[in-house]
Amino acid sequence: MRTIFDQPRREGVGGLFPEPDVPTRGVEKLIDRTLLREGEPRIPNLSEPTVVRHYTALSKLNYGVDDGLYPLGSCTMKHNPKVNEDLSRLPGLTGVHPLADPGLAQGTLAFLYELSELLGGIAGLPGVSLQPVAGAHGELAGMFLFKRYFEDKGETTRRRILLPDSAHGTNPASAAVAGFSVAEIPSNEAGTVDLDALDAALDGTVAGIMLTVPNTLGIFEERILEITGRVHAAGGLCYFDGANLNAFLGRARPGDMGADVFHFNLHKTLSTPHGGGGPGGGPIAVSKPLVDFLPVPSIERSDGRYALGWNRPRSIGSVHSFYGNVLVAAKAYAYLLQLGDEGLRAVSEDAVLNANYLQERLKRSYALPYDRPCKHEFVLSGKGLAEGISTLDIAKRLIDYGIHPPTVYFPLIVREALMIEPTESEGKDGLDRFVDAMERIAVEARERPELLREAPHRAPVRRLDQTRAARDPVLTYPFDEPAEG
Amino acid sequence: MRYLPHSAADRREMLASIGVSSVDELFADVPRAVSDAFRPLGLSPRSEQEVVAELTDLAARNRAYEKVCFAGGGVYDHYVPSLVGHVLLRSEFYTAYTPYQPEVSQGTLTAMFEFQTLVCELTGMDVANASLYDGATALAEAMLMAERVRSRGRVAVARSLFANVRRVLDTYCWASGIEVVELPRLPSGRCDLSDVPDDVSAVVLQSPNAFGVIESLEGVKERIGDALLIVSVHPISLGVLAPPGEFGADVVVGEGQPLGLPMSFGGPLLGLLATRKEHLRQMPGRLSGRTVDAAGKTGYTMAAQTREQHIRRERATSNICTNSALCALAATVYLASVGADGLRRVAELNVEKAHYLADRIAAIEGFGLPFSGPFFNEFVVRVPGDADGLRRALLDAGYLVEPPELLRAHGVENGLRIAVTERRTREQLDRFAEALGGSR
Numbered sequence: 018m019r020t021i022f023d024q025p026r027r028e029g030v031g032g033l034f035p036e037p038d039v040p041t042r043g044v045e046k047l048i049d050r051t052l053l054r055e056g057e058p059r060i061p062n063l064s065e066p067t068v069v070r071h072y073t074a075l076s077k078l079n080y081g082v083d084d085g086l087y088p089l090g091s092c093t094m095k096h097n098p099k100v101n102e103d104l105s106r107l108p109g110l111t112g113v114h115p116l117a118d119p120g121l122a123q124g125t126l127a128f129l130y131e132l133s134e135l136l137g138g139i140a141g142l143p144g145v146s147l148q149p150v151a152g153a154h155g156e157l158a159g160m161f162l163f164k165r166y167f168e169d170k171g172e173t174t175r176r177r178i179l180l181p182d183s184a185h186g187t188n189p190a191s192a193a194v195a196g197f198s199v200a201e202i203p204s205n206e207a208g209t210v211d212l213d214a215l216d217a218a219l220d221g222t223v224a225g226i227m228l229t230v231p232n233t234l235g236i237f238e239e240r241i242l243e244i245t246g247r248v249h250a251a252g253g254l255c256y257f258d259g260a261n262l263n264a265f266l267g268r269a270r271p272g273d274m275g276a277d278v279f280h281f282n283l284h285k286t287l288s289t290p291h292g293g294g295g296p297g298g299g300p301i302a303v304s305k306p307l308v309d310f311l312p313v314p315s316i317e318r319s320d321g322r323y324a325l326g327w328n329r330p331r332s333i334g335s336v337h338s339f340y341g342n343v344l345v346a347a348k349a350y351a352y353l354l355q356l357g358d359e360g361l362r363a364v365s366e367d368a369v370l371n372a373n374y375l376q377e378r379l380k381r382s383y384a385l386p387y388d389r390p391c392k393h394e395f396v397l398s399g400k401g402l403a404e405g406i407s408t409l410d411i412a413k414r415l416i417d418y419g420i421h422p423p424t425v426y427f428p429l430i431v432r433e434a435l436m437i438e439p440t441e442s443e444g445k446d447g448l449d450r451f452v453d454a455m456e457r458i459a460v461e462a463r464e465r466p467e468l469l470r471e472a473p474h475r476a477p478v479r480r481l482d483q484t485r486a487a488r489d490p491v492l493t494y495p496f497d498e499p500a501e502g
Numbered sequence: 503m504r505y506l507p508h509s510a511a512d513r514r515e516m517l518a519s520i521g522v523s524s525v526d527e528l529f530a531d532v533p534r535a536v537s538d539a540f541r542p543l544g545l546s547p548r549s550e551q552e553v554v555a556e557l558t559d560l561a562a563r564n565r566a567y568e569k570v571c572f573a574g575g576g577v578y579d580h581y582v583p584s585l586v587g588h589v590l591l592r593s594e595f596y597t598a599y600t601p602y603q604p605e606v607s608q609g610t611l612t613a614m615f616e617f618q619t620l621v622c623e624l625t626g627m628d629v630a631n632a633s634l635y636d637g638a639t640a641l642a643e644a645m646l647m648a649e650r651v652r653s654r655g656r657v658a659v660a661r662s663l664f665a666n667v668r669r670v671l672d673t674y675c676w677a678s679g680i681e682v683v684e685l686p687r688l689p690s691g692r693c694d695l696s697d698v699p700d701d702v703s704a705v706v707l708q709s710p711n712a713f714g715v716i717e718s719l720e721g722v723k724e725r726i727g728d729a730l731l732i733v734s735v736h737p738i739s740l741g742v743l744a745p746p747g748e749f750g751a752d753v754v755v756g757e758g759q760p761l762g763l764p765m766s767f768g769g770p771l772l773g774l775l776a777t778r779k780e781h782l783r784q785m786p787g788r789l790s791g792r793t794v795d796a797a798g799k800t801g802y803t804m805a806a807q808t809r810e811q812h813i814r815r816e817r818a819t820s821n822i823c824t825n826s827a828l829c830a831l832a833a834t835v836y837l838a839s840v841g842a843d844g845l846r847r848v849a850e851l852n853v854e855k856a857h858y859l860a861d862r863i864a865a866i867e868g869f870g871l872p873f874s875g876p877f878f879n880e881f882v883v884r885v886p887g888d889a890d891g892l893r894r895a896l897l898d899a900g901y902l903v904e905p906p907e908l909l910r911a912h913g914v915e916n917g918l919r920i921a922v923t924e925r926r927t928r929e930q931l932d933r934f935a936e937a938l939g940g941s942r
C-alpha cells in the first residue's frame with residue numbers, strides 16, 4: 018500500500034492560498050527566532066491529481082455500507098441517507114463559529130433543541146444532553162452523573178458498578194475511567210441477567226448497573242422491570258447502553274423500563290454514517306433525579322428564541338469543547354423527520370424481522386447457542402463447524418463472497434461467536450445471498466478447509482499478521498527505509 | 503418508508519419462514535407494562551423534499567455565517583481546500599465502520615497511518631493516535647495518561663488554557679479524584695513557571711495560550727522534575743513554530759479543526775494526541791500499524807490493541823472507541839494537499855495578517871495590546887470602555903468577535919480576543935480597524 022510519503026513529489030506550493038495582501042515583515046521579525054521551527058516537517062508537496070488519485074485508490078480498498086451487506090453485530094450498519102450529506106454541508110450550518118452569539122445561531126440551536134425533545138420522547142426520559150460525541154462518551158457522561166448524584170446525596174460509599182457478563186467492553190472501561198470499580202453479574206442459561214446473582218450483589222456499595230437492552234445476544238431482558246426495580250430498591254441507578262435501540266424503536270421506551278440514563282448512538286440507530294470510526298453522536302437522556310446534574314451548557318427555548326443555558330449549579334461541568342457533534346445531530350434530526358412515528362416503528366419491525374429470518378435459516382448450518390426468537394441481532398457459534406476451523410476463518414471467507422464479516426468473538430459468553438445484525442436496510446434478496454454464502458462456507462469448511470484457513474483470497478490483501486503489529490508496532494512512516502512500490 | 507426495501511410479499515414470506523403469523527409475535531418478550539406505557543412522538547413522516555426545505559430554512563436563520571469572523575478560541579475560520587470535501591464524500595470512507603476487519607479496510611487504515619505520521623511530523627513526537635473526540639477531551643485524556651504514569655493525584659495546569667477546555671479538564675479531574683493546581687500568568691501573558699509544585703504528575707500548558715501568546719518551552723522540562731510535560735497546540739502554528747517535541751514535551755495534544763474542518767458551531771472536531779515511544783502502552787485511542795499479509799505484502803492493521811477497551815475492559819487505558827476518524831481523514835487530505843510548503847505559507851499568512859491588524863488597532867487612540875508576549879494568529883486588545891458594547895457595535899457592522907466574558911474569566915477586563923486567519927483580506931482588516939476606531 019503506497020502512502021502519500023511514497024508519491025512523486027514536486028517543488029513549491031500550489032496556488033491554494035493567495036499571495037500576502039498586507040505588507041509583510043517576515044515571521045522571524047515578528048516572532049522570536051528561538052520559538053521558530055528550524056527544519057521542515059516531512060510533508061510531501063504533491064500535485065492535486067496525485068492527491069486525488071491516491072485517496073481514490075485508498076477508498077477502493079475499503080468496504081462500506083454502500084458496497085453491500087454489513088452485518089456487523091451491535092454496530093447497526095444501516096443505510097446512511099444521501100440527503101443528510103447535503104444537509105450537513107449547508108454553508109449556513111458549517112460556517113457558524115461556536116462562540117457566535119446564540120442570536121446568530123438560531124437555526125442550529127432550533128434543531129438541536131428539537132432533536133433533544135425528540136430524543137427525550139424516544140427514550141421516555143425528561144432530560145437530554147447532546148454533548149457526548151460517541152457511545153462510550155455517553156457512557157462516561159452517564160457515569161459522571163451517577164457519581165455526582167451520589168456525591169450530592171452524601172452516599173460516597175457507592176463505588177461499584179454492576180455489569181452483566183454480556184456487556185460491551187466500553188461499559189467496564191467507562192465505569193473505570195469515572196472512578197468506579199466493576200463487578201460482573203453472570204447470565205443464566207436463557208442468556209439474560211441472573212436475578213439471584215443480582216440480588217446477591219446488591220448492597221450499599223453499589224452505585225448502579227449498566228444494562229444493554231436487548232442484550233448483546235440480541236435477547237430482550239424479559240424481566241427488565243424486576244431488574245431495574247431491584248436496583249432502585251437497593252438505592253442504585255440504572256444505566257442503559259443504547260447501542261441496541263434499533264430493536265425496539267417506536268415500540269418501547271427505556272424510561273418505561275426503569276432507565277436513569279440512556280445513551281443514543283446517532284451513528285447506529287439514527288442513520289448517521291460511522292465514518293470509519295467517527296465522528297459519531299452519543300447524546301444521553303436522563304431521569305428526573307439526574308436532570309440537574311447534566312452537562313452545561315444546555316440548549317433552552319423561551320418565547321420562541323433559543324439560547325445556551327449555563328445556570329445549572331449542580332452540573333458535572335462539560336464533556337465536550339462546545340455543544341457536541343452538531344452536524345451529526347443535523348443528520349439524525351433530518352432522519353427522524355423523514356421517519357415520523359410510523360417510520361420509527363417500521364424500522365424496528367424490519368430490523369427484527371430480518372434478524373429472525375436469518376437466525377431461522379442459518380441455525381440449520383451453524384450452532385445457535387441461545388435458540389429463541391431474537392431482536393435485531395443474534396449470535397451464532399463457529400465452534401464445531403469443522404475440525405480446525407475457527408470463527409475468524411469463516412469471517413475472512415465471507416469477504417471472498419463480497420460480504421463484510423459479522424462481529425466476531427463477541428459477546429465473550431459465546432465461544433467462537435459470530436454476532437449478526439442485518440439491520441432494516443437489507444432486502445430479502447440480500448439476506449438470501451448471505452444465507453447462501455454462509456451455507457456454502459459451511460460446506461467448504463468440511464470439504465476444502467484450506468479455502469477458509471487461507472481466506473481472504475479476493476481482498477486487496479491476504480490475511481494480515483496482527484501479532485507482528487502488536488509485538489513490534491510500526492506506527493509511523495519509516496522515512497529512513499527505502500521506499501517500496 | 504423509502505429506506506426500507508421489503509415488499510409486503512417479502513414480509514409475509516419471511517414471517518412464514520420464521521413460523522410466526524405476525525411481526526408482533528417477535529416482540530412478545532417485551533413486557534406488557536412496557537408496551538402499554540409507550541407513547542409515540544406525535545411526529546408525522548415528511549418527504550425528503552420537505553425536510554430539505556426545513557433544514558435549508560433553519561440554516562438561513564444562522565446569521566453568523568454572513569459575518570466576517572474574528573472569533574477563535576480553538577476553532578478558526580480557516581480555508582478548506584475543495585479537494586478535502588471531495589475525498590470525504592467517497593462513501594467507501596464515510597460508510598465504513600471502525601477497521602476491525604483490516605483486509606477490507608486498507609483505505610481507512612492506510613490513511614490513519616498517514617495521519618499518525620503527519621501529527622508526529624507536526625509535533626515532533628514519536629507516536630500519535632488515530633484521533634480523539636476533540637481538543638478538550640484530548641487534553642483530559644493526556645492528563646489521565648500522565649496520572650497513570652506518575653500516579654501523584656495532582657496536576658499543575660496553566661491558568662491560560664481556553665476556558666471551555668479547562669471546564670472539560672476539571673470535569674475529568676473531579677471524576678478521577680485528581681487535584682488541579684493552577685499556574686498563574688505573567689504580565690507578558692505567558693505562564694508563570696517559577697513555582698511549579700514538585701509532586702505533580704503533569705504540567706499542562708497551552709501554546710499559543712488563551713491570550714494568543716506563544717509559550718517559551720525552552721528549559722521547562724528541566725524545571726519540572728519528572729512530571730510529564732503536556733502541551734496543547736494549534737496545529738497550523740506548527741508550520742512556523744518549533745514543535746514541542748524538540749523541547750522534551752511528553753504529550754502533545756490539540757484541536758485539529760484548523761486542518762480542513764468547518765467550524766460547524768463546534769462539532770464535529772478532531773482531538774490530536776501524540777507522545778513519546780516510552781509512553782505508548784499508556785496511550786489512549788486507536789492506532790494503525792504497518793505489518794505484512796500472508797503473502798509478505800505490506801498492509802495495515804489496528805495495532806497495540808491490548809491497551810483498548812474491547813480487549814482489556816475495565817483495565818483499558820481509555821474507554822475511547824468511536825472517535826473522529828473521518829475528521830482525521832480530512833486533516834490528512836488537508837496536509838497532503840498543502841504540503842510542507844503550503845503549511846508554511848498558510849502559517850505565515852496567519853502571522854503576518856494578525857500582526858498587521860494588531861499594529862493597526864494598537865495605533866488607535868485608547869486601544870492597546872496588554873500582553874507583550876509573541877503571538878501567532880490570535881491576540882488580546884485592550885479597549886476603552888465597555889467591551890460588550892463594542893462587541894455589539896462590531897456585530898452590527900458585520901464583524902463576529904467572541905464575548906468578552908471569556909477574557910473576564912481570565913481576569914482581563916475591557917479586553918477583546920481577536921483571531922485572524924489567512925481568509926481575512928487586507929480590506930476586511932482595514933475596515934475592521936476602522937470600525938473599532940469609529941465605535942469608541
